[in-house]
Amino acid sequence: MFKHAFKEMPFPLFSRLFPSLVALPEKEKHSADMKRMFERVVDEHIGELDPDGHGEKPRDFIEVYLREMPDNPVFNYHDLVGLCIDFFEAGGETVGSTLAWFLMYMALNQEQQERCAREIDRVLGEHCKWSME
Numbered sequence: 001m002f003k004h005a006f007k008e009m010p011f012p013l014f015s016r017l018f019p020s021l022v023a024l025p026e027k028e029k030h031s032a033d034m035k036r037m038f039e040r041v042v043d044e045h046i047g048e049l050d051p052d053g054h055g056e057k058p059r060d061f062i063e064v065y066l067r068e069m070p071d072n073p074v075f076n077y078h079d080l081v082g083l084c085i086d087f088f089e090a091g092g093e094t095v096g097s098t099l100a101w102f103l104m105y106m107a108l109n110q111e112q113q114e115r116c117a118r119e120i121d122r123v124l125g126e127h128c129k130w131s132m133e
């Protein structure tokens, strides 16, 4: 997705004339795949939604949104799928790159790595699976 995502933006006219040079067909395919994927996820949530379960803690964002939908026309299926796509796109490459840099930084700075590990131990204590103790 990210490989092709922004190629057409600097050349909108050119892109319309030569769509395959800026990978527009691939990009459209990825977008359609992503939309289908999240429609399936939302549909599953709709199928599992308990109409009497409003007192219970919602398990995720989609469930919170679905619970709001009947009472507020601002919330709708189409926007929910769009929001899932937004979160997925915004959170994917950013988190992946951050973790990759984090791992490299930690590998190159063993003292900092130990400091972080100790802080995790201190804050999480026995809840931490990979305790240094």
Ligand code: HEM
Binding pocket: 086, 087, 088, 090, 091, 092, 094, 095, 098
């Ligand atoms: C290390 C991880 C992340 C980095 C470095 C990062 C970075 C950014 C940056 C720089 C912006 C633009 C802020 C601005 O100029 O206004 C932004 C916006 C945004 N990010 Fe992230 N992000 C990360 C993780 C995530 C995750 C996990 C999500 C969602 C699950 C997310 C959702 C969003 C959304 C929805 C916006 C737009 C906010 C708005 O304009 O109202 N981001 N992010």
